[in-house]
Amino acid sequence: MITFYPGPSKVYPAVAGFAQEAVLSGVVSLNHRSSGFMDIVKETLRLLHEKLAVPEEYHIFFVSSATECWEIVAQSLTVANSLHPYSGAFGKKWMEYAHRIKPALMPGEADVLCVVQNETSNGTQVRMETLKQFREQFTGLIAVDAVSSLGGLAFDWRLADVWFASVQKCLGLPPGLGLMIYSPAALERARIIGDRQYYNSLLFIHENMEKFQTPYTPNSLGIYLLMRVLQQVPPIGTVDAVLRQRAASWYRFIEEETRWNLLIDQPEHRSDTVIAVLGEEEAIRAVKAEALRAGITIGNGYGDWKNTTFRIANFPAIDESEITVLKDFLRTYGR
Numbered sequence: 001m002i003t004f005y006p007g008p009s010k011v012y013p014a015v016a017g018f019a020q021e022a023v024l025s026g027v028v029s030l031n032h033r034s035s036g037f038m039d040i041v042k043e044t045l046r047l048l049h050e051k052l053a054v055p056e057e058y059h060i061f062f063v064s065s066a067t068e069c070w071e072i073v074a075q076s077l078t079v080a081n082s083l084h085p086y087s088g089a090f091g092k093k094w095m096e097y098a099h100r101i102k103p104a105l106m107p108g109e110a111d112v113l114c115v116v117q118n119e120t121s122n123g124t125q126v127r128m129e130t131l132k133q134f135r136e137q138f139t140g141l142i143a144v145d146a147v148s149s150l151g152g153l154a155f156d157w158r159l160a161d162v163w164f165a166s167v168q169k170c171l172g173l174p175p176g177l178g179l180m181i182y183s184p185a186a187l188e189r190a191r192i193i194g195d196r197q198y199y200n201s202l203l204f205i206h207e208n209m210e211k212f213q214t215p216y217t218p219n220s221l222g223i224y225l226l227m228r229v230l231q232q233v234p235p236i237g238t239v240d241a242v243l244r245q246r247a248a249s250w251y252r253f254i255e256e257e258t259r260w261n262l263l264i265d266q267p268e269h270r271s272d273t274v275i276a277v278l279g280e281e282e283a284i285r286a287v288k289a290e291a292l293r294a295g296i297t298i299g300n301g302y303g304d305w306k307n308t309t310f311r312i313a314n315f316p317a318i319d320e321s322e323i324t325v326l327k328d329f330l331r332t333y334g335r
């Protein structure tokens, strides 16, 4: 079975060996405050900076999911409330989580701008040029949900103060681990707010991370797998170039060689990592079932587009031969 599900998604095949390694070597039984484990955390952070080209002054910590980061932004980084210019289901959910914690009584007062860089639900993306405009126009902090693009696309990190992702999408790993990357300005804001009420308050995690530790017992297997995967992946610039070329090829292919339409009309809004394909409800149901019989999982639609789209992940762990299999299937399907 090959999978194009946009999360949880295909993991790198090498993860099987790395997981075995983690068990046999005893890594998963290490005390998380032991020097052996702290070395793994330290090396993983170093690799994230190196492979993803994260600026030196940006901090990184581990959490359990991206959803947790939505709450951390609201609890630890938002003074009054946050602004959420969203275009799909994840952006909307983030806003709902945030406003439960910091209700938007006076929208003009927003001090955090919350942007979903890649809206997984409908295959749209916010490009760096747009983020640059936000940066120029908005004086508060900018937080970016990059769950389905971090590890796949190259970012201009300094255009935002907070970036976060879960590892089960572009990083090609099993779910259960998230990471948050944040600027000195974000840390400064956290210090001003001084939130220390929760186990996942930013300052508390930050202080633990300075010792390469976490407040709670972390997902040690997940961190180890992340380290091993990062050791093998090319630098982000290389990954980015491959994915963009594959995305362009997917869009051309869907439009020119299949019976399907693209959900997003304007090319500049189309995601490079999640391709959303539009069709009649019955046809969408049929193609997914037929693909499954052919050994291919394609992604269901999500939210408002649940029944009228299917989604194709364009993540780094998927290889060229698998893409060929799906293209061959879609080319001949229904003819």
Ligand SMILES: *Cc1c(COP(=O)(O)O)cnc(C)c1O
Pocket: 007, 065, 066, 067, 068, 090, 116, 118, 119, 120, 121, 145, 146, 147, 148, 166, 178
């Ligand atoms: C998958 C996804 C999330 C949620 O990630 P979790 O790991 O379930 O917390 C949030 N935002 C976007 C854009 C996503 O694609």
